[in-house]
Amino acid sequence: MKQEEINFAKHEQFTLTMIPGAFAKKMRTCLIFQAFRFAVINIKMLVVVSKSH
Amino acid sequence: MARLIVMGGGVSGHTAATFAKKWLGNDHEVVVVTPNSQWNWIPSNIWVGVGQMTKEDVVFPLAPVYKKAGIDYRQAKAVSIHPEGDKESEKAYITIEYTSKEKAGQTETLSYDYLINATGPKLNFDATPGLGDGKGQMGEHTVSVCTADHAVHANLELAQVFERAKKGERQKILVGTGHGMCTCQGAAFEYIFNIEHEAKKAGVRDMLDIKWISNESFLGDFGMGGLHMKVGGYAVSSKIFAESLFAERDVPWLIGAHVNKVEEGKAHYELLDGTTGVEEFDFAMLIPPFAGVGLTAYDKEGADITAKLFAPNGFMKVDAKYDAGAYENWKASDWPRTYQNPDYNNIFAAGIAFAPPHLISKPATSVNGTPINPTPPRTGMPAGIIGKAVAHSVCDMIQNGAENTHLHEASMAEMGAACVASAGKGVFDGTAAAMTVYPVVPDYEKYPGTGRDTDYTFGEIGLAGHWIKHILHHMFIYKAKLKPGWTLIPE
Numbered sequence: 001m002k003q004e005e006i007n008f009a010k011h012e013q014f015t016l017t018m019i020p021g022a023f024a025k026k027m028r029t030c031l032i033f034q035a036f037r038f039a040v041i042n043i044k045m046l047v048v049v050s051k052s053h
Numbered sequence: 054m055a056r057l058i059v060m061g062g063g064v065s066g067h068t069a070a071t072f073a074k075k076w077l078g079n080d081h082e083v084v085v086v087t088p089n090s091q092w093n094w095i096p097s098n099i100w101v102g103v104g105q106m107t108k109e110d111v112v113f114p115l116a117p118v119y120k121k122a123g124i125d126y127r128q129a130k131a132v133s134i135h136p137e138g139d140k141e142s143e144k145a146y147i148t149i150e151y152t153s154k155e156k157a158g159q160t161e162t163l164s165y166d167y168l169i170n171a172t173g174p175k176l177n178f179d180a181t182p183g184l185g186d187g188k189g190q191m192g193e194h195t196v197s198v199c200t201a202d203h204a205v206h207a208n209l210e211l212a213q214v215f216e217r218a219k220k221g222e223r224q225k226i227l228v229g230t231g232h233g234m235c236t237c238q239g240a241a242f243e244y245i246f247n248i249e250h251e252a253k254k255a256g257v258r259d260m261l262d263i264k265w266i267s268n269e270s271f272l273g274d275f276g277m278g279g280l281h282m283k284v285g286g287y288a289v290s291s292k293i294f295a296e297s298l299f300a301e302r303d304v305p306w307l308i309g310a311h312v313n314k315v316e317e318g319k320a321h322y323e324l325l326d327g328t329t330g331v332e333e334f335d336f337a338m339l340i341p342p343f344a345g346v347g348l349t350a351y352d353k354e355g356a357d358i359t360a361k362l363f364a365p366n367g368f369m370k371v372d373a374k375y376d377a378g379a380y381e382n383w384k385a386s387d388w389p390r391t392y393q394n395p396d397y398n399n400i401f402a403a404g405i406a407f408a409p410p411h412l413i414s415k416p417a418t419s420v421n422g423t424p425i426n427p428t429p430p431r432t433g434m435p436a437g438i439i440g441k442a443v444a445h446s447v448c449d450m451i452q453n454g455a456e457n458t459h460l461h462e463a464s465m466a467e468m469g470a471a472c473v474a475s476a477g478k479g480v481f482d483g484t485a486a487a488m489t490v491y492p493v494v495p496d497y498e499k500y501p502g503t504g505r506d507t508d509y510t511f512g513e514i515g516l517a518g519h520w521i522k523h524i525l526h527h528m529f530i531y532k533a534k535l536k537p538g539w540t541l542i543p544e
Contacts, residue, residue: 007300014300018293025301028484028515038517041487045471045521048489048509049543052438052468 055081055166055451058147060131060348062087062115064095064433065404066171067533068440068544074122075540076448084163085119088130088152092118092533093201096433096473097526099243101204102338103211103251105478108201111526118534128153130346131172132160134362136397137353145399167447170369170402171440174343176200177232183315184231184341194315195231195337198244207338211248214336218257224335227320229266231339233311233425236276238267239432241340242295243475249302250477265299265306266322266332266339268425270417272296272306276427278414280490281503282511288503294512298476298486307332309417311425312339327420343405343428345369361396368408370394371401377410385466385496387411392443392463398455401443404436413494433529434470435493437544439463466494469509473522476514485518 004022007014020028027033057077059070062085074083091112100106119126129149138144146164151157176199178185178192186192196207214224228245230238245265252258265272273279273295280291299306309325320332320339345367349359363369371394374387387410394400402408409429417426431439442463449458469491476484489511495504503510532542 004301007303010303011300011305013296013305014303017296017300019297019301029482031481031516034516034520037513037515038520041513041517041521044509044511045487045489048469048471048491049434051491051509052434052470053543 056084056164057081057167057169057447057451058084058086058163058165059169059171060086060147061171061173061404061406062089062092063171063173063404063436065173065406065436065440066169067092068437069169069171069403069444070124071122071535072441072540073444073448074124076444077451079123081451082125083123084125084127084165085115086127086129086131086147086149086163087115088128090114090116090128090153094526094530094533095199096522098198098201098204099240099247099475100478101201102196102198102207102244103247103478104208105247105251108205112201113530113534122535127151127163129161131348134168134348134350134400136168136350136362136400139351139353139355143353166399167451168400169440169443169447170348170400170406171404172346172348173405175346175367176341177344178341180342180344181232181312181315184312184339191341192315194317195339197341198240198338199237199340210336214261215252215255215257217335218252218260219255221260224261225333226261226263227266227332227334227337227339228263229310229339230268231312231315231320232342233268233313233323233423234428235268235340235342236428236430237340237343238269238275238427239430239472239474241265241267241338242275244338245304246298246302246476247478249304250479250483263304264332265304265308266310266312266320267306267308268310269308269427270325270415272299272308274414274427276414276430277490277493278495278504280488280505280510280512281507282488283507284513288507291512294486294514298514309425311419311423315339323419323421323423323425325417325419325425345406362394362400364408366408369400369402369406371407373408373410375408375410380416383411385464385492385494385498388464388466388494390462390464391446391460392439393446393460399450401447403440403443405431407439429494431465432470432472434472434544435465435468438468441544464494466492466496468492473518473525475519475522478519478523481516483519484514484516485522486512486514487518487521488512
């Protein structure tokens with residue numbers, strides 16, 4: 001059973017959306033990966049902030 | 054010596070006042086008039102609302118900070134503006150009414166050379182019968198996270214819901230917007246997913262039915278008409294990702310809804326297709342619509358000129374195109390650049406206090422003629438940038454003369470915003486959607502198709518976003534307290 005796919009059946013609205021799989025969900029709280037994303041997101045935000053000032 | 058009065062001590066007003074004082078030094082006066090004794094980092098109120106922060110974590114007293122900065126602080130609400138003076142004097146002034154304990158109810162007039170209206174929103178709970186108490190305050194049927202005190206109360210109510218759930222009583226939670234013309238869908242989005250996150254931690258998630266209700270025509274609108282971001286090589290609408298998160302977290306949604314009445318345990322609504330319905334709840338957080346705080350204005354003879362300075366919604370008119378007409382005619386250039394009032398060049402409005410020219414989202418009305426569409430958000434970053442630009446303009450006018458000053462510009466159609474929407478707090482298990490949107494107000498002439506530059510518009514959800522939100526909490530409170538290096542932290 002793929003736990004992450006159960007919700008598709010819970011509500012008619014959910015059937016036509018996308019739901020992250022187990023690996024994608026795990027990566028959201030994977031410390032090493034998120035540390036890398038922290039750096040990338042901060043750089044992207046700083047670029048937008050600098051364009052806005 | 055010139056006097057600048059800043060009405061309002063929130064993100065925009067506090068930014069304007071503190072930068073103005075820094076630039077003007079002791080040569081000129083800066084006065085802040087705000088009814089609040091404390092500054093509130095509003096983005097963290099949602100965490101107070103789920104018990105993950107205390108009120109003391111999100112507020113600090115203003116008086117010591119303004120004293121350190123040399124700013125004249127009056128804990129009072131501004132009542133009226135007299136831009137032409139009166140029969141006795143041509144000096145412009147405002148009238149204020151003190152809200153501090155020592156001087157509660159006392160009124161005073163304060164003359165000014167320059168005035169910045171940064172009064173923010175009136176939380177217009179009474180716009181929806183039952184959402185307010187009929188006297189301008191929040192009613193007793195729902196909770197709010199708009200202020201720190203509201204959020205404290207919301208958490209207490211939520212704790213009782215969790216207790217009942219633990220005892221085996223199924224509970225219905227409803228979160229969203231409490232009127233067809235609300236903004237701040239983002240705050241409601243954060244709150245609903247933080248509740249869901251805390252419910253899972255508390256082991257009661259399976260006893261809760263959590264539902265979203267809002268005035269958006271599609272999930273992910275957020276008052277900005279949504280956004281398109283590049284993900285995996287595709288340009289993707291925020292609708293796709295918003296719906297994905299709702300489905301993933303088992304939160305069904307009801308959108309295109311105007312909540313028109315709230316009773317104990319019931320929210321009545323009308324949809325765009327004209328149908329009506331009732332959502333029952335055990336706990337509801339419904340954002341109220343915003344209006345201006347209710348300032349009035351009078352000319353030299355004492356005639357009421359409120360409609361000259363303010364739009365019908367109570368927000369102050371600035372250099373925006375208010376006659377843009379139908380949605381098809383809207384342009385990025387409709388949006389203000391200098392935030393200067395067109396009739397009085399020494400008056401500016403910053404942050405939420407300025408009157409937008411029109412919506413950002415596509416307008417929608419129900420078949421019964423009821424407007425059901427998000428109104429434009431002015432989040433922290435644009436509010437701070439606008440406050441700083443306006444302060445800069447005023448300082449230049451004071452120091453160089455108004456006729457010699459080229460005003461500083463900060464159009465929301467030419468600036469971006471970085472937003473972080475929490476989906477649950479936790480150093481190791483929290484997540485947040487970190488987003489940038491550039492520009493805030495879409496420019497379809499410059500960026501056909503999406504209205505945004507997709508090279509600078511992005512979003513992703515994860516623990517990194519949560520770390521960023523928590524760091525921003527500390528960083529902006531540090532900045533607002535004017536601690537060493539505070540000017541180095543961008544708005």
